[in-house]
Amino acid sequence: MSHAQRLRQRIEDEIVSGELALGSRLDENQLAARFGVSRTPIREALLQLAATGLVQTKPRRGAIVSAPEPHLLLAMFEAMAEMEAACGRLAARRLVPEDAEALQTALAGCKAAMTLEDPEGYYAENYVFHTVVYRASRNAFLAEQALSLHRRLAPYRRLQLRVRQRVPQSLAEHEAIVAAIVAGDEAGAAEALRSHVIVQGDRFTDLVAGLRAPNAA
Amino acid sequence: MSHAQRLRQRIEDEIVSGELALGSRLDENQLAARFGVSRTPIREALLQLAATGLVQTKPRRGAIVSAPEPHLLLAMFEAMAEMEAACGRLAARRLVPEDAEALQTALAGCKAAMTLEDPEGYYAENYVFHTVVYRASRNAFLAEQALSLHRRLAPYRRLQLRVRQRVPQSLAEHEAIVAAIVAGDEAGAAEALRSHVIVQGDRFTDLVAGLRAPNAA
DNA sequence: ACAGTTTTTCTTGCATACAAGCGCTGTTGA
DNA sequence: TCAACAGCGCTTGTATGCAAGAAAAACTGT
Numbered sequence: 338m339s340h341a342q343r344l345r346q347r348i349e350d351e352i353v354s355g356e357l358a359l360g361s362r363l364d365e366n367q368l369a370a371r372f373g374v375s376r377t378p379i380r381e382a383l384l385q386l387a388a389t390g391l392v393q394t395k396p397r398r399g400a401i402v403s404a405p406e407p408h409l410l411l412a413m414f415e416a417m418a419e420m421e422a423a424c425g426r427l428a429a430r431r432l433v434p435e436d437a438e439a440l441q442t443a444l445a446g447c448k449a450a451m452t453l454e455d456p457e458g459y460y461a462e463n464y465v466f467h468t469v470v471y472r473a474s475r476n477a478f479l480a481e482q483a484l485s486l487h488r489r490l491a492p493y494r495r496l497q498l499r500v501r502q503r504v505p506q507s508l509a510e511h512e513a514i515v516a517a518i519v520a521g522d523e524a525g526a527a528e529a530l531r532s533h534v535i536v537q538g539d540r541f542t543d544l545v546a547g548l549r550a551p552n553a554a
Numbered sequence: 555m556s557h558a559q560r561l562r563q564r565i566e567d568e569i570v571s572g573e574l575a576l577g578s579r580l581d582e583n584q585l586a587a588r589f590g591v592s593r594t595p596i597r598e599a600l601l602q603l604a605a606t607g608l609v610q611t612k613p614r615r616g617a618i619v620s621a622p623e624p625h626l627l628l629a630m631f632e633a634m635a636e637m638e639a640a641c642g643r644l645a646a647r648r649l650v651p652e653d654a655e656a657l658q659t660a661l662a663g664c665k666a667a668m669t670l671e672d673p674e675g676y677y678a679e680n681y682v683f684h685t686v687v688y689r690a691s692r693n694a695f696l697a698e699q700a701l702s703l704h705r706r707l708a709p710y711r712r713l714q715l716r717v718r719q720r721v722p723q724s725l726a727e728h729e730a731i732v733a734a735i736v737a738g739d740e741a742g743a744a745e746a747l748r749s750h751v752i753v754q755g756d757r758f759t760d761l762v763a764g765l766r767a768p769n770a771a
Numbered sequence: 772a773c774a775g776t777t778t779t780t781c782t783t784g785c786a787t788a789c790a791a792g793c794g795c796t797g798t799t800g801a
Numbered sequence: 802t803c804a805a806c807a808g809c810g811c812t813t814g815t816a817t818g819c820a821a822g823a824a825a826a827a828c829t830g831t
Contacts, residue, residue, distance in 0.1 A: 399813070
């Protein structure tokens with residue numbers, strides 16, 4: 338793989354994981370020095386990330402890590418909810434034993450992380466769970482789009498799980514989702530996923546509040 | 555705007571409009587000579603298009619216009635159907651008079667193009683209609699994603715409308731979609747859009763058949 | 772004559788050099 | 802003292818040069 342592609346993944350990971358703060362400037366020279374390459378592959382990586390929306394570029398003013406306005410962020414969560422609902426519906430229709438097993442395994446993983454009271458661990462298991470749902474849709478394109486958006490929203494999801502009692506509630510919702518998919522209940526699976534992902538009411542307030550001080554523990 | 559951005563749009567337009575055939579090679583030197591610039595902005599444009607999936611790059615082997623396998627293409631149409639369904643549901647829930655009027659205007663445009671028996675004209679009006687639906691969702695992110703995917707599928711949609719009687723049927727479906735949205739029938743609007751966009755049965759056969767000889771009239 | 776190998780050429784990928792804006796700061800004038 | 806303008810420096814955007822790798826062609830051995 339080329340340097341540019343490696344850098345693209347690397348920088349994307351740093352954004353998703355939160356190492357690179359939202360809104361921070363991505364200086365080409367600085368990144369080039371840090372990774373020991375010239376500006377060319379750095380630029381190519383940043384442009385690709387800009388095309389996917391993870392970073393924003395203003396002409397002649399460089400690139401920054403995207404920090405969407407709250408209203409756009411809400412729209413992104415809403416779109417995510419709709420995409421997950423679609424995955425759930427398709428999964429309920431097409432479930433094969435292999436995917437059913439994967440769902441149960443992922444659910445068990447979430448449960449284990451919750452009982453360990455390990456928020457970071459739950460976060461990871463949650464990621465796995467949703468990935469399994471995407472794959473169970475048996476629609477490779479939809480699954481990839483969903484995964485891409487999930488990753489893009491990862492920094493904000495992380496904030497959400499800090500809210501008290503969110504983890505047990507999330508797990509209960511996961512159980513309902515799996516039950517609906519396994520039962521072949523298309524509408525039920527879609528609705529369960531939609532309401533699981535959507536950000537409304539208190540959760541919206543929590544999200545916006547978290548945005549103000551993203552580095553505060 | 556920079557050269558690279560202009561070139562990105564220009565090349566994208568040529569792909570979407572079918573001027574650049576699916577699967578054709580995009581030679582950097584050739585494009586550079588054609589547009590009177592160096593390879594650098596060409597590369598940057600191609601990389602951005604690759605990030606959005608419109609072109610594919612193999613390491614050390616250049617870029618080609620993406621020509622997805624039939625099964626992936628089908629998945630893309632399915633995902634498109636789900637996204638449009640989501641737009642429709644939200645539009646039905648949130649419809650404001652301004653959007654209602656825009657829907658009626660777009661519908662009238664489609665009707666006019668049909669009565670003129672102008673397939674290219676209908677194609678354009680169809681594009682407008684769907685754009686209006688996306689906007690009516692009042693979700694800027696979802697609307698943009700839907701539009702992006704719509705553009706990416708444009709070459710194939712064009713093929714579909716060549717099928718006899720597809721245009722009148724499409725128009726009838728548009729009417730049902732508008733009726734459901736205006737009536738505030740969320741589930742109905744979603745289902746109407748899903749079945750309007752989905753490719754199944756004969757239409758799938760037609761699509762695959764069209765792929766074999768995309769340049770044959 | 773055919774197949775395998777080698778060489779050549781052409782393209783990509785990265786580095787470096789150069790040009791052109793934009794912002795910042797310092798100075799000047801009111 | 803404050804505001805406005807000019808000059809400077811830093812960053813981006815584009816061009817060019819160079820190296821490495823892959824495809825194609827030619828050559829050699831059987």
